[in-house]
Amino acid sequence: MIEHLDEAVIPTGFDVPVDPLRRAAHYTGEPGCIAEARNFAAHFLHQLRTEWCAPIDTRADEEVLLVVSELVTNAERHSNGPYILDLEGTDSAVTVSVYDSSAALPLRFPKDPERIGRHGLEIVHALASEVTAERVPVGKRVRAVLRLSTTD
Numbered sequence: 001m002i003e004h005l006d007e008a009v010i011p012t013g014f015d016v017p018v019d020p021l022r023r024a025a026h027y028t029g030e031p032g033c034i035a036e037a038r039n040f041a042a043h044f045l046h047q048l049r050t051e052w053c054a055p056i057d058t059r060a061d062e063e064v065l066l067v068v069s070e071l072v073t074n075a076e077r078h079s080n081g082p083y084i085l086d087l088e089g090t091d092s093a094v095t096v097s098v099y100d101s102s103a104a105l106p107l108r109f110p111k112d113p114e115r116i117g118r119h120g121l122e123i124v125h126a127l128a129s130e131v132t133a134e135r136v137p138v139g140k141r142v143r144a145v146l147r148l149s150t151t152d
Contacts, residue, residue, distance in 0.1 A: 021048050024086040029076050034069060037085050041068040041096075048089040055091065060148045063127045067096050067144050070120040075100035079139060093129075094146050101139040 025040045027033040045061055048054040056064075068085065075083035079100035086097040108121040125131050128144035 020088045020090050021051055022086070022088045023047075024084055026082060026084050027072070027076075028082050029079075033076060034072050037068055037072040038065050040085065041065055041087060044087045044089065045094070048091075048094070052089065052091045054089065054148055056148055060094075060146065064094050064096065064146055067124050067127055067146060070124050071096060071098040071142055071144065074098070074106060074120055074142070078102055078104065078106070081139075092148055094148065095143060096146070097141055097143040099136065099138060099141045103135050103139050105133045105135070105140060106142060 021044070023040070023044050025037065027037060041064060042061075045054075045056055045064060049056050068087075072083065072085060075098045079102035081101035083098055083100040086099065088095040088097075106121050108125060109115065109118050111122065121131075124144050127146060129147050130145040131143070133140060133142045
């Protein structure tokens with residue numbers, strides 16, 4: 001923060017960011033893209049810790065990376081083209097959005113411990129405070145908001 005006293009500028013401490021940290025990456029669907037997306041998200045979380053002083057503990061870190069993995073995997077499996085991972089974060093939440101070229105909205109299957117596979121969206125719903133899927137001009141966007149603190 002900066003104070004002005006008799007036209008003199010006096011620095012009083014660190015400025016706090018006001019805009020969310022936002023980063024996006026484009027993936028082609030080639031082998032290794034899911035691991036690249038996880039690495040991209042891990043770097044994003046590191047930036048959020050250092051630039052926003054976000055309280056990202058091991059639990060929150062692992063949950064964000066798992067949601068990124070699930071949403072990117074779904075985009076890779078169910079679309080016929082590239083996809084975009086868009087991350088936005090503050091000191092209290094991270095929003096994971098994945099855009100892909102398929103207009104088909106994802107299906108959330110009922111809980112079934114005997115079903116093999118197709119648990120991705122179920123996992124995302126369990127971890128996120130909000131999950132939305134909507135059609136956009138390029139196909140669809142699936143968005144999940146994860147709170148960084150369990151006390152919110």
